[in-house]
Amino acid sequence: MILGIGREAVRHVAVDDDDVITVALKTEIDDNLRDEGFAREMVNKIQNMRKSSGFDVVDRIKVTLKSTDKVVSSADMFADYIKSETLADTLEFSRELSDGQEWNINGE
Secondary structure, three states: OOOOOOOOOOOEEEEEEEEOEEEEEEEEOOOOHHHHHHHHHHHHHHHHHHHHHHOOOOEEEEEEEEHHHHHHHHHHHHHHHHHHHHHHEEEEEEEOOOOOOOOOOOOO
C-alpha cells in the first residue's frame, strides 16, 4: 500500500509550518472584523488628534463624525469602545461639519 500526503491551497487560509508544528490562520474578513477594524482605526486617529491638539491624557472630549455609511455604522456599533478608549463623553454623527480633520480609514 502506498500512502501519499500533500498540500492543497484553501481559500482564505494561510498556513505555515516548521518541522514540529503547523499553524493555519483563517484570513477571511467578515463584516464584524471589518467593523472592528474601522473602530480601532478611529481610536488611533482620535488619539493622534488629541495629542496634536495638546489635550492632557485625562481630558474628556466630544467627538463628532461625518463619514460614509460603512464607517458611521461601525462607529455606532463600537461607540462604547471608541468613547472609552479616547475618553470621549459623546460620539455624535453629523451630515455637515464646519471644521475638523479628514482621514482615510481603510479606504473610506
